[in-house]
Amino acid sequence: MSLYDTNILSNAISAASNELNLCIITRGEKGSIIISSDGVEEIPSYTCENVIDTTGAGDLFAAGFLYGISIDLRLYECAKLGSFCASNVINLFGPRPNKNLLELVKNEGLLI
Secondary structure (H helix, E strand, O other), X not given: OHHHOOOOHXXXXXXXXXXOOEEEEXXXXXXXXXXXXXXXXXXXXXXXXXXXXXXXXXXHHHHHHHHHHHOOOOHHHHHHHHHHHHHOOOOOOOOOOOOOHHHHHHHHOOOO
């Protein structure tokens, strides 16, 4: 939403819809929003019962999302993957997960 200098979500969605082919708005525990040529889709976040430090959450969301893009997942699946990755860093101190994310992702059934 800072791209369009607004705190009004609907204004940011409208502006992004008119100007961009793809835009993702991350909203923490409220999930994310995909804005694409297919329309607007809300994706729920993975829950984390014990949030300790959000450092690295955005980077991990982006990493998971872009990895999904690179292996041709649908946008919804990319956002779920990004959310899952982010949820695995906010329950500890620091910007990196302490477990192998690829194994966790496979165990969660997000990748075959």
